[in-house]
Amino acid sequence: MNAAATAAWEVMPEAGADLDAAARRCRKRVARRALLAAGVAMVPVPGLDWITDVGLLVRLLPEINAEFGLTPQQIERLAPDRRVVVYKVISASGGLVVGRVVTQALVLRVLRLVGVRLSAQQAAKFVPLAGQAVSAALTYTALRYVCEQHIRQCLTVARQLQQLAAPQSA
Numbered sequence: 200m201n202a203a204a205t206a207a208w209e210v211m212p213e214a215g216a217d218l219d220a221a222a223r224r225c226r227k228r229v230a231r232r233a234l235l236a237a238g239v240a241m242v243p244v245p246g247l248d249w250i251t252d253v254g255l256l257v258r259l260l261p262e263i264n265a266e267f268g269l270t271p272q273q274i275e276r277l278a279p280d281r282r283v284v285v286y287k288v289i290s291a292s293g294g295l296v297v298g299r300v301v302t303q304a305l306v307l308r309v310l311r312l313v314g315v316r317l318s319a320q321q322a323a324k325f326v327p328l329a330g331q332a333v334s335a336a337l338t339y340t341a342l343r344y345v346c347e348q349h350i351r352q353c354l355t356v357a358r359q360l361q362q363l364a365a366p367q368s369a
Contacts, residue, residue: 218357221266222350229346232259233339240338241331248338255342256306260296260349267353269298288359297352309345 236255240248264270274285289298296309 218267218354218361221357222354225263225266225350225353226347228262229259229343229350233342233346236342237335237339240335243331248334252310252338252342253303253306256309256345257301257303259346260301260306260309263346263349263353264297264301267357269353269356271298271300274298284363285356285360288356296349297356310341 232255236248236251239251242248261270265273269285269289274282277285285298296305299305
């Protein structure tokens, strides 16, 4: 096999154990940042938590993509035939953010998935002390939920791609 073809295909972790390790690293990163966002949610300033959540996700989701070799830049380095395969697998898996440039608009669309929780979080802020604790808990769980779904989609895509043979050179 041509070394360049092999290098072009190997932009993601190689084995299942590597994928599991990547998922663990992502989950640890998500937990730390969700705690940070929960701390901000305790501050009784309306809207500050939303700004923090969006900003956090705009940075965190691309980091998760990168961990699995699924950023747009990593995908573009693949051979054209492999790029097509990657986009087909992403499309088939239903990944909303996998392999895409993450923007504020895209993050807001993803946050609508947990809109009820975040709306309740905003309402809870108006109840002194206990409401702020509830707001923090809802922020934490909502961010963990969104990121966990993204990690699972990345794992699905990466596992399907690993099942494909690396390209053979003639």
